[in-house]
Amino acid sequence: MEKIPNKGPALIVYYHAAIPIDYYYFLANVIIQKGRTCHSVADHFIFKIPGFKLLLEVFSVIHGPQEECVRALKNGDLLGISPGGVREALFSDETYPLLWGKRRGFAQVAIDSQVPVIPMFTQNVREGFRSLGTLRLFRWLYERFRFPFAPVYGGFPVKFRTFLGDPIPYDPDLNAAELAERVQQAVQSLIDEHQKIPGSILRALLERFHTKHKEH
Template sequence: MIGGNESCTAGPISLSYLTCVAHLLGEWTGVEHLEDYLGYTVYLSWLLLPLAIAFIFPGIFFLTFIYSTVILLNIYKRKRKLSGDNSGNIWDGAKKMLTTIWDRHGRIWHGYEICGDEKIPEGPALVVFYHGACPADIIYFISRLLLEKKRFCYIVADHFVSRIPGFKILVDAFEVLHGPKEACVNTLKKGYLLIISPGGVREALFSDETYVIMWGNRKGFAQVAIDAKVPIIPVFTQNVREGIRTLGKIKILRKLYERIRLPVVPMYGGFPVKFRTFVGEPIPYDPNITAEELTAKTKAALQALIEKHQKIPGNICRALMERFQTRQKED
């Protein structure tokens, strides 16, 4: 041990910072060989660092990316009120600004592409997505369509989204719908595109790298399409579950979700994997089809897209390599 009047740098050879701290703590606590414990702690910290980053990154991404959007919307709203310019839709400028940011992020981080967007009709349609752990692909999709096709897509989201602190302004700006069925039908009858993921939060949290479609008995979306007399367009994003994954296989978390209906399942990832959104062939309106039959037909079409464009089970390393290869071609 170092004597009370000695310095950590005394003598011809200076001690390392960690050794110095260990000696000082050892004197204060009376614990011998404390440097061994500290060395093991540092080693363990470095060993677990990648795992910690994988779990923390989605949260950091959510707070930074989404809440920066909320801040921008509040600044935009304040400036519009100060200028007194309320001509047209007050949020049109904000939508263009934010979708530009989101589209740029999709291009840089995921090399985002849409394949088959020419299949989207000029008129209204119900766009049915497979729901990944994070709806980033849906955000990129609506951004690309607004910027390149000048088509605004309404979205149907779970009610809990509006209860997230600060999210109300985002929900208002993009006119997010929570239902009921009549509101969805009216939106389609006005000529807009409407996006819905029938699997919802349950599919987001508890589907996995096998890309199982989890719709249960949900068929309301099919009835909406029938009542509005519009086609259904199945859409799937390749590697969406390799970007962010969940611990949905833990049974107790599934039971907890079914009891409180809140997204309590931890996520990990935020990996810059390649995202490609594939637009399937539209399922035309048929006045003679039932909601049950249309649901089955839509599910089969979405399953076909998954089987055609996704290697199952999904693999994070393979998806990262696809992104790397695409980046090399771009360069």
């Protein structure tokens, strides 16, 4: 948590699990340890769920227009975003591929706000909950209709460890594409360092009983 500034803005960029329970814990830790609120960017469909509007407002969730993100950061707030979003949540798997495509909006937000970017990854987060999105039918439904439905199973009491990388400082010489690539490499480095591939539910369960990190 020492990577998170005690005051001032920063953009936290994280790998999106099938259910991002690690990110919820992270938000709680920011409040408890830093006394700060972290705004979050969520997919548009979340805002269409009946009864969710008030909950989203309480947790400072925004639906992500770049102008609104820049405004939050220029106000001195923290902001969390996952470039992989729903696609990564549903269609990544226990080999932990980053499914960011050519998304660069988050990088442009960091450039326009002139803030550092902090990469984040949680070990074993795919072993806590698994998605059946790799089945062809669910991928087809999403790509054809943007229907974000794929069954998720799990709730396994595996050992999670969240790692924050070194902040990537604002660099006026970097454009959005270059910064996006650098951030993706930083998140990938956290995965390479801390996650044994492919992920194993049994191994992740056993890690609750010892503190051994990834074996190289």
